[in-house]
Amino acid sequence: MFEVPSLPPSVPGMRLFDALRRRILASAGRVQIGFDVVSVEREGRHVIAIHTEAASRTLRLAANAFVLATGGIAGAGIRALPDGELVERVFGLPVVGPEHASWFSDDPLTPHPLEVAGIEVDEQLAPAGLKNVRVIGSALAGMRYLDERCGDGVALASAHRAARSLGAPRAVAA
Structure with missing residues (x-):
């Protein structure tokens, strides 16, 4: 038996999300979806907290x-x-991307220049100026996830790399 990935949300994608969510919750973590960040607390080059807009108050x-996994232009990050x-x-990280004049094209079938817009990172996926933040997926500068059809693979590989660089324990195969 196998599952074929399809348009989002795909069955394998939902299974992976559920597995990750269970693992996070079992580790006393928190999963919040759809909460806009309204402010960030920093101490020097470290982020110590974010504030999100909750139903009736701001949540710290x-x-x-x-880990910044908000997506690029298409994901509204x-x-x-x-x-x-x-x-x-x-x-408020610096974003690199093409010049404004190149955003417009007469050919609707060419890849959009803004697809490569994103945040530049070091080998540990840390953005300039922040030591305890990692950037993953289509928020990374230079990603051609739509044109090259590699979005899921880059998202998974960069998430794995970010977890390793932040000291997450290695999984052991049984």
């Missing part, structure tokens, strides 16, 4: 490390402003 979430400025929406 403190942690030793943070990066906004393109009318004047050509690219803005990362959580930590």
